[in-house]
Amino acid sequence: MSAALARLLRDPVSALGLVIVLFAVVVAVFAPYLAPYPEDAYESHLLQRLRPPSAEFPFGTDNLGRDILSRVILGTRNALVVAVSVVVAAMAIGIPVGLVAGWRDNWVSDVLMRLTDVFLAVPQLILALALGQLMRPGIETAMVALALTYWPFFARTVFAETRRLRGALFVDALAGIGARPTRILLLHVLPNALPAVLVRATIGMGFTILTAAILGFLGVGAAPPSPDWGLAVAEARQHLPEAWWFPTFPGLAILLLVLGFNLLGDGLRDAADPRLRRSRR
Amino acid sequence: MARFVLRRILLALPALLGLVVLTFVLSRVIPGDPAATLAGDAATPAQIAEIRAQYGLDRPIWEQAIVHLRQVLTGDFGRSVFSGRPVVEEIAFRLPATLELTFAALLISTVLGVGLGLVAALDHNGPVDHLVRLLSVGGLAIASFWLAIMLQLVFSMELDWLPLRGRIDPTLGAPPDITGFLLLDTLLAGRLDLFWSALRHLVMPAVTLALPGLATIARFTRSGVLEALQKDYVLYARAAGYGRFRLAAIYVLRNAITVTVTQIGLLFGALISGAVAVEAVFDWPGLGTYAVQAILSSDYKALLAVTLVVGVVYAVVNVMVDVAQALIDPRVAEEMS
Amino acid sequence: MNDSPMPSPLLAVEALSVHLRTDAGLARILDDVSLTVPPGRTVGVVGESGCGKTTLMRAILGILPRSAFVPRGAIRFEGRDILADRAASARGRIGFVPQDPYLSLNPVFRAGDQILEIMRRHAPGTRRDHRAKLIELFRAVQLPDPEAALEKYPHQFSGGQRQRLLIAAALSCDPALVVADEPTTALDVTTQREILALLRRLAAERGLSLLFVTHDFGVLAALCDSVTVLYAGRVAESGPTRAVLDDPRHPYTRLLLACHPDRASDLTGIPGTVPAATAQPAGCRFHPRCPIARADCANAPPPLLSLPGGRSIACPHHADALPEPALA
Numbered sequence: 001m002s003a004a005l006a007r008l009l010r011d012p013v014s015a016l017g018l019v020i021v022l023f024a025v026v027v028a029v030f031a032p033y034l035a036p037y038p039e040d041a042y043e044s045h046l047l048q049r050l051r052p053p054s055a056e057f058p059f060g061t062d063n064l065g066r067d068i069l070s071r072v073i074l075g076t077r078n079a080l081v082v083a084v085s086v087v088v089a090a091m092a093i094g095i096p097v098g099l100v101a102g103w104r105d106n107w108v109s110d111v112l113m114r115l116t117d118v119f120l121a122v123p124q125l126i127l128a129l130a131l132g133q134l135m136r137p138g139i140e141t142a143m144v145a146l147a148l149t150y151w152p153f154f155a156r157t158v159f160a161e162t163r164r165l166r167g168a169l170f171v172d173a174l175a176g177i178g179a180r181p182t183r184i185l186l187l188h189v190l191p192n193a194l195p196a197v198l199v200r201a202t203i204g205m206g207f208t209i210l211t212a213a214i215l216g217f218l219g220v221g222a223a224p225p226s227p228d229w230g231l232a233v234a235e236a237r238q239h240l241p242e243a244w245w246f247p248t249f250p251g252l253a254i255l256l257l258v259l260g261f262n263l264l265g266d267g268l269r270d271a272a273d274p275r276l277r278r279s280r281r
Numbered sequence: 282m283a284r285f286v287l288r289r290i291l292l293a294l295p296a297l298l299g300l301v302v303l304t305f306v307l308s309r310v311i312p313g314d315p316a317a318t319l320a321g322d323a324a325t326p327a328q329i330a331e332i333r334a335q336y337g338l339d340r341p342i343w344e345q346a347i348v349h350l351r352q353v354l355t356g357d358f359g360r361s362v363f364s365g366r367p368v369v370e371e372i373a374f375r376l377p378a379t380l381e382l383t384f385a386a387l388l389i390s391t392v393l394g395v396g397l398g399l400v401a402a403l404d405h406n407g408p409v410d411h412l413v414r415l416l417s418v419g420g421l422a423i424a425s426f427w428l429a430i431m432l433q434l435v436f437s438m439e440l441d442w443l444p445l446r447g448r449i450d451p452t453l454g455a456p457p458d459i460t461g462f463l464l465l466d467t468l469l470a471g472r473l474d475l476f477w478s479a480l481r482h483l484v485m486p487a488v489t490l491a492l493p494g495l496a497t498i499a500r501f502t503r504s505g506v507l508e509a510l511q512k513d514y515v516l517y518a519r520a521a522g523y524g525r526f527r528l529a530a531i532y533v534l535r536n537a538i539t540v541t542v543t544q545i546g547l548l549f550g551a552l553i554s555g556a557v558a559v560e561a562v563f564d565w566p567g568l569g570t571y572a573v574q575a576i577l578s579s580d581y582k583a584l585l586a587v588t589l590v591v592g593v594v595y596a597v598v599n600v601m602v603d604v605a606q607a608l609i610d611p612r613v614a615e616e617m618s
Numbered sequence: 619m620n621d622s623p624m625p626s627p628l629l630a631v632e633a634l635s636v637h638l639r640t641d642a643g644l645a646r647i648l649d650d651v652s653l654t655v656p657p658g659r660t661v662g663v664v665g666e667s668g669c670g671k672t673t674l675m676r677a678i679l680g681i682l683p684r685s686a687f688v689p690r691g692a693i694r695f696e697g698r699d700i701l702a703d704r705a706a707s708a709r710g711r712i713g714f715v716p717q718d719p720y721l722s723l724n725p726v727f728r729a730g731d732q733i734l735e736i737m738r739r740h741a742p743g744t745r746r747d748h749r750a751k752l753i754e755l756f757r758a759v760q761l762p763d764p765e766a767a768l769e770k771y772p773h774q775f776s777g778g779q780r781q782r783l784l785i786a787a788a789l790s791c792d793p794a795l796v797v798a799d800e801p802t803t804a805l806d807v808t809t810q811r812e813i814l815a816l817l818r819r820l821a822a823e824r825g826l827s828l829l830f831v832t833h834d835f836g837v838l839a840a841l842c843d844s845v846t847v848l849y850a851g852r853v854a855e856s857g858p859t860r861a862v863l864d865d866p867r868h869p870y871t872r873l874l875l876a877c878h879p880d881r882a883s884d885l886t887g888i889p890g891t892v893p894a895a896t897a898q899p900a901g902c903r904f905h906p907r908c909p910i911a912r913a914d915c916a917n918a919p920p921p922l923l924s925l926p927g928g929r930s931i932a933c934p935h936h937a938d939a940l941p942e943p944a945l946a
Contacts, residue, residue, distance in 0.1 A: 013414075118299035125554035126591055129576050129584070210424055214558045217426045218573055233427050237562075240430070241438035251427035258422035266418065513721035520679040520714040521736045521787060535726050610726045611771045 007271045014267020020260025028077040035070035042225050050243045060245035063235060064225075068245065071227040072253045078228055079257060082143055083208040087201050089147035094154025095197065099185050101155070102162025113159065116152040124149040125211060129220060139228075142221040146208055157200045161193035195272035202268055206261035213254050229254050289603045293596045300592040304585050305349045358586040361575075368586045371571065376590065377461025378448060379560070379567030383552045385487035387545065390494030395534070395541060397495070398502025402537075403529055405507060413499055420496025425555045429489045429562035436485060443485055446564040450478040486563045490555050494548045501544045505537030512536070539610050546602035553591050627654035627694075628827050629678070629795055634691030636673050636682065638895070645895035647673045647686070648851045650919070655795060660821060660828040662842035662859065664835070666874075666883060668892050670851040671831045675799055677701070678829070679714055696794065710740025713788030715798040715817075719780035719805075723772035729780075730768035733787040740791040748790075755786040759816060778809035785816065795827045802837065814841060834881045839863055844928070847871050850893055850903040853922060857929030867929070867936040870904050902933070910938045 008014050032038045044064035051061040059068035097116065101109040119127070124146075131145035165171060166189070174184050215221030216230030224231065229250040236246035324332075333339045337348055352358060358368035401413035437445040448463055449456050456463055456479070457470035464483070467476035509515065510533055518528055553569075560569035568587055575583035607613045631653040638645040648670045655661045663671050676682050678693055680700065692699045695712065716722040723729055730752065737748040749768065756764035759782040772780060781801060788796050798817065802810035818841055821828050830842055838845055838859055846856040847868065855868040866872045873888055890907040893899055899906050905915035912935065922930045 013418075114295065114299060117296055118303050124550070125557055126572060126588055129557070129572055206422065210422075211554075213424050214426060214554075217424075217558065218561060218576075220576055230424070230426070233424075233430060237430060241434055244434055247427065247430050247434075251424060251431065254424045254427065255419075255422050258424075259419060262418050262422050512724075513716065513718055514724045516681060517714070517716045517722040517784075518724070518732070519681045520676075520716070522710055522740050523735065524739060527735070532724060532727070536724065539726075612725060612773055 005271070008267045011267055011270070013263055014270070017260050017263025017265075017267055020256060021264055024076055024080065024257050024260060027073055028080045031074050031077045035067075035073040037067040037070040038074065040066040040070045040074075040227075044225075050239060050246070052243075053245050059249040060243070062232065062246055063239055063243075068232075068249050071232065072229070072249055075227040075229045075232070075250065075253065076257070078222065078226060079209050079212070079254075082139065082146075082212045083205045086143050086146040086150060086208045086212070087204045089143070090150040090204065091154050091197065091201065093147070094151035094156075095158050095190070097151070097155040098158025098160075098193075099162055099190065102159040103166060103181060103185060103189075112155070116155045116159075119149065119152040120156075125214060128211065128215060129218070139222045139226065142212060142215045146211055146215075150204055150208065153200055153204065154197065157196050158190075158193050161196050162189055165189050165192050195268075199265055199269045199272055202261055202265035206258040206265065209254065209261070210258050285607055286600070286604055289600045293600055297592060297596055300589065301350060301353050302346075304588055305346055353589060359582045361580055361583045368583050371583070372568065372586055372590055374461070375566060375568050375571050376594075378463075378565060379553070379556055379569060380594075381462045381464065382483070382486055382490060382560070382565060382567060383549070383556055385483055386490035386494060386552055386555075387549070389487055389491035390498050390548070391541075391545065393491075394495045394498025395502050395538070398499040398537075398541075399506055399529065399534060401499065401503045402506035402510065410503075413503065417496040417500040417503075420492045423492060424558075425489055425493065426558040426562050428492065429485070429559055432485045432489060433562070444478075444482050446562075448479060448482050448566060449475060450482075453478055486559050486565055489562075490552060490559045493555060494545075494552060497544055497548055498541055502534075502537055502541045505540040506533055509533040509536040535609060539606060539613075542602055542605050542609065546599050549598045550595055553595070626656070628657045628696060629653075629655040629829065630694040631674070631678070632692045632694065634674070634677065634693060635689050636670075636677055636686055637689055638683070639685045639687075640896060642894075642896045646851055646898055647895050648677070649898075650691070651848070651851070651853055652922070653846050653853070653856070655827045655829050657794070657827055658821075658825050659843045660818075660830060660841055662830045662832060662838045662845040663848060664832060664838055664845055665848035665854075666833065666892060668850075668895075669848040671833075671848060672799070674848070675797055675829075675831050678797060679712065710736075710791035711793050711795070713791070713793035713796040715781070715784055715788045715796060715801045717799045717801065717803060719777055719784055719801075722784060723780060725772055727771075728768070729770060729772045729775065729783050733783070733790055736787060737790050752786065752790060755789055756783075758789075758820065759783075759786045761786070777805050778813065781805060781809075781813050782816070785813075785820070789820065789824070793826070795829060796821070797829045797831070799831045800833070803834075817841070833883065835863060835875070835878075836880055847874075850898060851895065852903055852919065853930075853932055854904070855929065855931045855933075857925070857927065861927055861929060867925070867931045868904075868933050869908050869910055869936070869940060872940060873909075909941050910935055 008018070027034060044066060045061075046065050048057075048061055049063055049065040051057055051065075053060045057067050057069065059072060062068055062071070097112050101112040101116075103109070127149045128142065128145035131141070131148060135141045135144070162185070171184060171188065174188060175181075212221055213228075213230030213233075216228045217234045219231075219234065222228030222231050224235070232250040233247045236243065236250075239246055330339075337345060340348075356369055358372075360366065361368050361371060364371065397413050397416070401410045404410045433445055436443045444450065453475055456475055457466045457472065459466045459469055463479040464476060467473075467479055506529075515528065515533060518532060523532060556565075556567060557569035557572055559565065560567045561573055564570070568591065572584060572587045574580070575587065603613075631651060634648055634651045635646070636648040638647050651670070651674060653661070653663070653674075663674060665671055673682070673686070677688070678695075678700075682688075688701055691701075693701045723732060733752055734745065734748050737743075737752070738745070741748060741751075743751070752768065753764045756767050761767050761779060761782045767775075767783070772783075775783060781804075784801075788798075796817075801817070802813050805813065814837060817828065820826065828841070830837070832838060842859045844857060845859045845862050847854045847862070847870070849868075849870045854870045855862065855866070862871065863875070866875050877888070888907055893903060893906070899916070901914075901916040901918055902908070902911070902920050905911040908915065915935075920932045920934055922932050923934065923936075924930050
């Protein structure tokens with residue numbers, strides 16, 4: 001694992017991804033202290049609305065006179081919390097499904113994998129929108145919907161890894177000395193599947209941030225006055241082309257954070273699986 | 282080949298049936314009362330009961346399921362709560378708009394993506410390669426709705442080169458309605474002015490929608506070509522004296538493209554998802570805006586129909602992808618049968 | 619087999635060096651290698667894996683990897699330097715039979731079309747001529763149902779049939795020389811014998827020269843008039859096959875034949891390993907492992923000494939007896 005980490009850091013592009021992600025985590029953790037006007041998460045100042053970028057407001061102000069830089073910083077926390085919750089919830093569903101379906105060839109595994117296929121056959125956003133509508137629109141609904149649409153990816157990944165590992169010699173040996181299947185799965189198969197899960201989770205973080213932003217933009221995710229990036233871009237539309245800074249900076253924040261996770265995910269994939277590594281002679 | 286196609290279609294049916302069941306289960310099992318949702322916040326219990334009866338929600342669950350299945354199979358999705366028009370009619374009007382947009386995007390991303398991927402692979406670790414790599418990671422990280430707004434800001438609002446929204450300039454009169462595909466219909470009607478207008482309206486939405494796909498295709502083509510270039514048969518072909526261009530553009534690309542074609546199938550789902558946001562920004566009268574409208578107005582019949590139609594389109598695309606695979610690589614068809 | 623004096627060469631590799639830029643530094647894959655193939659003769663190149671056989675072959679075929687370069691030396695084919703003069707590139711006149719018939723044909727194109735493409739570029743005549751000629755060649759290589767074979771994809775042939783296809787491809791542009799890279803290793807024993815017999819017959823019928831890269835001494839003895847033994851990118855010794863196999867002189871060849879009378883694989887039981895191409899020892903490259911090495915062996919690469927009977931040896935001490943334990 002440490003060799004994989006060393007390989008990861010040697011590639012400047014993956015290292016950049018890691019730096020971006022770590023930077024975002026630091027910003028999210030210390031958001032209230034880093035934001036110049038932390039109270040702008042909720043307070044509005046109508047007298048200073050739609051000011052262009054200046055020394056006072058580096059990213060300008062929005063339609064309610066709130067400092068956009070502060071809201072971008074505060075929004076980092078929201079974006080990461082949503083992404084982590086969704087990915088963890090999707091893992092909580094997908095990993096057991098993948099393990100159970102991958103371990104044996106019986107009707108349970110058939111049903112589970114067909115179910116996975118069905119969920120994969122619907123475009124995630126449409127499914128998330130549909131779920132969002134059937135429950136009450138809001139950020140919690142969006143998170144549930146995103147988790148319900150992302151778990152099949154974990155199920156597929158873990159399924160493939162379990163299938164690969166269950167034929168391995170050490171698994172046969174463990175079964176031979178009488179180890180229980182749950183024990184083998186949790187203590188031996190799962191750790192071996194972790195690199196693949198980690199890669200999938202990292203890419204899932206980027207994907208979730210992007211999809212959550214779309215939901216926010218469409219008005220079925222975060223609700224005002226939350227400093228959500230997607231929501232900010234939606235609110236900015238009525239003030240174009242005058243307030244160009246209003247949608248630009250929240251959008252750039254999305255781009256940067258998703259880019260960070262994607263670069264890191266790519267790097268992890270290469271590091272975890274040397275066979276797929278880009279040869280760079 | 283005909284047997285292969287038939288087999289593929291039969292294999293797709295269970296997933297579609299599963300989708301019908303899924304939409305039904307979701308609409309019943311998810312916490313919350315669809316009747317209450319439909320009736321709105323201020324509804325009295327009597328109103329809710331009335332809506333429940335009107336939609337058959339008071340019947341036993343298995344009866345509802347059969348009704349649902351029968352409705353789906355006969356294409357009867359009921360009337361939209363929002364507009365009062367039959368859902369099927371509205372979808373028939375909006376599906377071609379979305380398909381026109383997604384096909385245009387797919388065309389752009391495939392042609393440019395394959396080209397860029399090939400060029401990048403041939404310039405392995407060179408400047409072009411790095412540029413394409415950056416583009417392919419960046420293209421997947423950009424939020425489509427944001428890119429759409431930025432393009433509008435620059436090319437419509439500031440430069441005034443391209444129209445801001447819509448499918449066609451309404452002041453030119455109503456477009457002909459033959460297939461629903463405007464580019465095709467305007468040409469069939471011989472209206473070049475309308476064709477030009479439709480084309481100009483299509484540019485920004487299609488480019489926005491194409492970018493993530495372009496990134497994915499470029500990336501997979503690049504790695505596919507690089508992998509194929511390592512193969513013994515490439516070395517052999519070089520030794521036997523194949524020309525350099527032919528080797529790269531035809532001989533290797535055909536092997537590399539099998540991976541790319543699989544990706545195109547997977548991409549189509551992402552394209553439809555992306556279309557929701559892109560259509561919303563450009564006021565494109567397609568299924569995406571319809572879905573958003575349905576959500577915001579709690580139009581659950583419309584939404585179920587959209588989900589199903591998209592699922593069917595998705596399944597059809599995947600069958601087409603498999604057929605394309607079989608045409609490219611003769612071994613695929615033989616493995617299947 | 620032919621013992622008459624050798625006529626002027628068709629192919630002459632002259633003091634060829636091929637180096638490769640790698641992350642670990644400069645890899646001297648081939649150094650000062652000379653080799654000739656006279657018209658109508660079959661020449662074998664033998665050595666362990668990593669000795670430079672493949673690179674030598676790729677240099678002759680003009681398909682060296684991009685990171686490779688040639689600091690010294692020349693390859694003359696029919697008198698022209700094909701390394702220096704790209705236009706004189708002898709493709710078409712040099713046929714190639716690859717090692718692995720399973721991997722050497724592109725699976726997504728018809729095998730016949732792949733050969734016709736080679737002919738389109740390097741053989742005179744129309745596509746119709748090419749087809750007729752190819753069917754004729756398919757018959758010559760004893761491929762069943764030659765007409766139908768044109769329409770088939772590679773995976774529809776067996777391994778032996780695919781090797782016959784590739785032999786037909788190698789002959790498709792009327793070459794003077796065919797380079798064969800262990801063309802039988804991927805095949806089963808019976809098929810191996812058939813393919814070797816076919817190659818020998820075709821070479822005799824068509825007056826072809828063959829350059830045969832192998833590590834199989836049996837193949838060498840059965841097919842080749844003369845042989846060149848490579849060790850770590852240099853020629854250890856060369857000469858008529860019979861003489862070299864019956865009476866090896868270079869300590870490396872002697873140990874190799876003693877350890878593995880059938881094929882040239884690594885020297886089990888001899889201390890040390892083949893040096894990495896990036897870290898070749900000074901002087902004679904075999905001296906760290908050589909049982910009869912002396913102090914001066916580490917000073918300068920030994921020159922190739924000419925011996926009677928058309929033989930040459932890169933070892934000044936070749937007359938010394940090997941100590942007994944080395945041969946045990």
